[in-house]
Amino acid sequence: MAGSTLKIQNLHVEIDGSEIINGLDLEINGGEIHAIMGPNGTGKSTLASAIMGHPRYDITEGSVHLDGKDVLEMEVDERAHAGMFLAMQYPSEISGVTNSDFMRSAINSSREEGDEISLMKFIKKMDGKMDELEIDQSFSQRYLNEGFSGGEKKRNEILQLLMLEPRIAILDEIDSGLDIDALKVVSKGINSMKSPDFGCLIITHYQRLLNYITPDKVHVMMQGRVVKSGGAELAQRLEEEGYDWIKEELGIEDEKVGEQA
């Protein structure tokens, strides 16, 4: 099976009337790992959330297609069923719902009635993935993200990624707040997903995550759009020289957008 393609064209996104993304183009294919880098306040996280259908964001122009299907016409759960996944920067805490019950509902949501994953199979898979991410077994019976440390929440997002096996994943600052050991574990998890069927968009401030996950393409976002693209070497140069040279090159004075400007 060939991988999926997520195609974003001329995307414009507003929040409470102010434009955060203005005219962004991006194409992610199965087998590719893309990284979006950029200073704070340039619209990176907005892009991630808007593609997944965050209720606060209004898409005013442009299109998002997954294998030719109009993503913007889909409900949030339908986007997931189509193969999309968003690892969130600030995952919600949900009291009274265990990680395990949540994961099982999520897996079964994309299966037909009567074809639900068996409890044994589910437990085996979850235990296996938790081992991979060095997560304690007690984790599955804790309430979803409730009282989790920042690092635990990030691991949980990656656990969900490994359990749900999406075709296109967007990872929004999955590295922030992680110490180096946790970063290695999380990267290992993401790398284990690598295949021609899996496309990934990593949003990050820091080059250090890219020491462990080699991107095929690196994009720099400023003023709500992609201003420069390149290969892994671009990330390397950003690490060494910062963003000023790009601003100079493109004649940009203030890289921020919208209400954060």
Next chain:
Amino acid sequence: MSVDTKWTYDENYVREYSQNRGEPEWLTEQRIAAIRLAGELNLPKPEKTNIKTWNFTEFKHDPGEVSAIDSVDELHEDVQKLIDRSTEEQNLIVFRDGKPIYRTGSDHLQEQGVLFLDIETAARDYSDLLKKYFMGSAVDVDEHQLTALHVALLNGGTFIYVPKNVTVEAPLQTIYWQDNPEVGLFNHVIIAAEDNSEVTYLENYASFDREQSAAANIVSEVYVGQNAKVSYGGVDHFEKGVTTYVNRRGRVERDGYLEWALGQMNEGNTVSDNTTVLQGDGSHADTKAVSIGRGDQSQNFWTNIIHYGKNSTGHILTHGVMKDHASSIFNGVTQIKHGGTKADGQQTERVLMLSERARGDANPILLIDEDDVTAGHAASVGRVDPMQMFYMMSRGISRTEAERLIIHGFLAPVVNELPIQSVKERLTEVIERKVY
């Protein structure tokens, strides 16, 4: 004063009823005094809920002959579901219209000197012991018309006595089933746990007729001795026509611990008073109550912990789900009396609104007469968090299922506390049915 109220049940009726049951004289006298009081006292005035037109007085008091049953299979199927049939070690009394009709109990209880009896038997066989606790320091007959009516018309209930240093391992379970939809239940529960004892109690109230109008008037008294521990679980599920007054009170002595887990799932109008007095130093109360309001029912919940003891701790958690046109008032009251130094009182009231036409008020109240204490409260009334919905749906879970999971999670603090699996499952089923 509502002296001109015409009572369906008068002094002569009460006297005769008591005598027919073979009750001790003290109880007959208390009933007679109470029916007089009931004529003089007013209804309680729960804050922000007008109950003047509610039916507390129209019902049939004596169900007549209620026959015992030989097997659980003869019970209503939803009552059967409450019974865990997988275990032998079971201490259970099932009441139909106030009368005990089925019981199982281990001999072990008797060997330990534990009493687990219907209140009619307790009045005959353990009169002095019952008298010591009945309408004791936890609740007064003359608080208002409903407490007085309760004593006058008492027609069912349970007496539990746990001697000093005795730990009751298996939970004691009761089911109060209103089968005849005209019958009013005047149910009285007493748990007396002596020093260093431990007991877990779980009760269910249930009725199934949706049309007939009747009343339930319930009082529980829990006395927790020094260093004793009582876990009290309750699930109320009276159908629409039943107007409920339920008053659950506890009093905790030094280092004692009382824990409440209440699933208040009535379909009809309800006034609930749950008050715990932390009398002794180092005493502790943990109150958790959840409810669902739907249709056009009106409910008023009063959850109160009163601290007298030094270093006493009291925690209140109240979660309510509101839909349709339902209206509920949640009052959480933490009182710390002068002298209760180092006391800690915390409370949380949360109301989840599923409909714009429903009404839910969360009123946290702190009344502190002592300086050296810690106390806090949190209250919120709101709709399902759109960010939680976005998060769950982004994993493929449908809107309906996401909301369902969030609601079950919201009510889980009580569901998870219940000590008997079958009751837990039945409560989950009731929640499911009420919300969807």
